[in-house]
Amino acid sequence: MSEPFFHVENISKSFVGVKALDAVDLSIAEGEIHCLIGENGSGKSTLIKVIGGIHKPDTGSVFIDGKCIDGMSPIEAIRAGIQIIYQDLSVFPNLTVAENISINQSLESGQQVVNWRAIRETAKKALADIGEEIALDELVGNLPMAKKQIIAISRAVTQNAKLIIMDEATSSLTNEEVKHLFSIILKLQEKGVSTLFVSHKFGEVFEISENITIFRDGKMVGSYPTTELDSQRLSAIMTGREVTFDRYIYKDKNVDEVPLLSVRNLSKRKQFSNISFELHRGEILGIVGLMGSGRTEIATSLFGLNKADSGQILVKGMPVEINNPQEAIANGIALLPEDRAGQGLYEDQTISDNIVVTILKSLLAKSGLIDTAKRKNTAEDWAARLNIKTPTVEAAVKSLSGGNQQRVVLAKWLATEPDVFILDGPTIGIDIGSKHTIHTIIRELAEKGMGIIMISDEIQEILDNCNRILLIHEGRIVQEINDTAKIDAEDLFKLVSERGSFEAA
Ligand SMILES: Nc1ncnc2c1ncn2[C@@H]1O[C@H](COP(=O)(O)OP(=O)(O)OP(=O)(O)O)[C@@H](O)[C@H]1O
Numbered sequence: 286m287s288e289p290f291f292h293v294e295n296i297s298k299s300f301v302g303v304k305a306l307d308a309v310d311l312s313i314a315e316g317e318i319h320c321l322i323g324e325n326g327s328g329k330s331t332l333i334k335v336i337g338g339i340h341k342p343d344t345g346s347v348f349i350d351g352k353c354i355d356g357m358s359p360i361e362a363i364r365a366g367i368q369i370i371y372q373d374l375s376v377f378p379n380l381t382v383a384e385n386i387s388i389n390q391s392l393e394s395g396q397q398v399v400n401w402r403a404i405r406e407t408a409k410k411a412l413a414d415i416g417e418e419i420a421l422d423e424l425v426g427n428l429p430m431a432k433k434q435i436i437a438i439s440r441a442v443t444q445n446a447k448l449i450i451m452d453e454a455t456s457s458l459t460n461e462e463v464k465h466l467f468s469i470i471l472k473l474q475e476k477g478v479s480t481l482f483v484s485h486k487f488g489e490v491f492e493i494s495e496n497i498t499i500f501r502d503g504k505m506v507g508s509y510p511t512t513e514l515d516s517q518r519l520s521a522i523m524t525g526r527e528v529t530f531d532r533y534i535y536k537d538k539n540v541d542e543v544p545l546l547s548v549r550n551l552s553k554r555k556q557f558s559n560i561s562f563e564l565h566r567g568e569i570l571g572i573v574g575l576m577g578s579g580r581t582e583i584a585t586s587l588f589g590l591n592k593a594d595s596g597q598i599l600v601k602g603m604p605v606e607i608n609n610p611q612e613a614i615a616n617g618i619a620l621l622p623e624d625r626a627g628q629g630l631y632e633d634q635t636i637s638d639n640i641v642v643t644i645l646k647s648l649l650a651k652s653g654l655i656d657t658a659k660r661k662n663t664a665e666d667w668a669a670r671l672n673i674k675t676p677t678v679e680a681a682v683k684s685l686s687g688g689n690q691q692r693v694v695l696a697k698w699l700a701t702e703p704d705v706f707i708l709d710g711p712t713i714g715i716d717i718g719s720k721h722t723i724h725t726i727i728r729e730l731a732e733k734g735m736g737i738i739m740i741s742d743e744i745q746e747i748l749d750n751c752n753r754i755l756l757i758h759e760g761r762i763v764q765e766i767n768d769t770a771k772i773d774a775e776d777l778f779k780l781v782s783e784r785g786s787f788e789a790a
């Protein structure tokens with residue numbers, strides 16, 4: 286066999302207390318679309334950082350086009366033709382859209398004088414190529430997650446790359462945007478550009494990839510042509526066990542009781558109007574609709590981050606004012622936000638600091654000081670329940686893999702023991718095995734009397750877990766599905782996407 290276009294050989298990498306990569310190999314042919322998959326913390330991002338020159342491996346080498354690129358700096362890796370969209374995105378929040386897209390090029394040309402016109406031209410062309418319109422002078426920090434991802438993707442595809450690596454670059458994109466991205470990947474493929482694609486979304490993986498490499502616990506446990514795998518087999522190889530999903534049964538229909546939460550005619554100009562619904566103990570209420578339908582705005586509004594213009598919120602029958610998150614928390618409402626990196630975590634601080642930050646008051650001892658033993662137990666207890674992969678809860682959050690960081694955010698809000706918990710994309714970036722764990726925890730909380738609102742793009746996740754569903758379209762509730770046992774994934778998908786194409790027409 287001839288030398289593959291790109292390959293890594295025998296790469297190992299350890300961090301303190303963790304062997305992140307253990308002698309892994311991976312080969313990609315010219316123009317091949319290759320997928321890398323594995324549970325949270327299995328080493329995917331670490332390998333990508335080794336390829337990009339961010340981490341130096343303990344052993345092994347990386348080759349592209351017959352050239353060994355060991356010891357290269359990130360800029361040299363770019364020059365060698367490797368473009369990476371990192372999981373934490375690394376867009377520069379304080380630079381504009383145009384600057385973010387063109388930055389590699391300006392770095393690479395090594396010019397001393399900034400050519401603003403060229404920067405704008407490059408950015409404009411890049412966005413046009415991928416069919417997006419975003420104002421060039423907008424600061425990237427002000428944009429929603431999906432737009433940040435689009436910018437990172439534009440930056441990568443404008444360069445003359447030989448290999449593009451996408452580390453969960455699609456987690457916030459709409460189905461339409463993913464479709465569009467895939468058409469770009471296929472066009473690049475015609476020019477001989479290879480793609481390494483990392484995603485926890487099986488649908489995407491099966492659609493786009495030709496070959497799939499699977500990591501488990503830092504080891505390469507298999508590499509297969511995509512046609513030889515199906516989702517059952519893939520999840521079994523990934524996790525080493527069978528993962529089965531079942532439906533949540535809402536037993537306790539306490540509809541006569543005062544609802545935990547009543548929302549009456551909540552409206553906000555240009556976002557949503559006349560939103561009314563009730564949430565009872567034990568319920569898991571699904572909110573579905575396309576991105577941009579207003580579902581996230583409704584969630585942030587209930588949490589005091591986006592005050593409605595009119596309408597009423599009642600908690601256990603009493604009207605409440607929610608002007609900020611503190612007031613929401615005081616009323617027993619918590620929100621797991623969509624944009625975890627921006628709103629959820631203090632990355633430089635420890636895992637335990639992040640978990641207890643919202644419940645410090647409850648950890649005070651009689652002396653008025655924090656009860657350190659209780660603090661430690663609480664943090665360790667949640668880390669164990671959510672199976673956070675770390676040698677110690679005193680490690681910095683930024684040392685965790687992406688999916689494990691998500692669990693810390695989840696733990697932090699669960700620790701507040703809210704009455705009403707709003708989850709916006711509860712399992713974004715979570716691997717298939719852990720999804721099941723998180724669903725089980727959510728159901729247990731509901732069974733113990735919490736009311737849960739679940740917003741998700743994943744139709745199956747909504748159907749499995751929710752006893753009732755609200756369909757949102759253009760800021761309004763257009764349908765309520767009261768008995769989810771009577772509907773299947775295909776029906777629900779149709780309901781959501783028909784509304785979607787209606788919008789596009
Ligand atoms: N800078 C670091 N310091 C210490 N440990 C680290 C560091 N970076 C990664 N790790 C550890 O290495 C392991 C592999 O992490 P990695 O980020 O590669 O996982 P991943 O496969 O990308 O997971 P995910 O799907 O959650 O993104 C994890 O146990 C992680 O905690």
Ligand SMILES: [Mg+2]
Nearest residue numbers: 329330372687
């Ligand atoms: Mg990762």
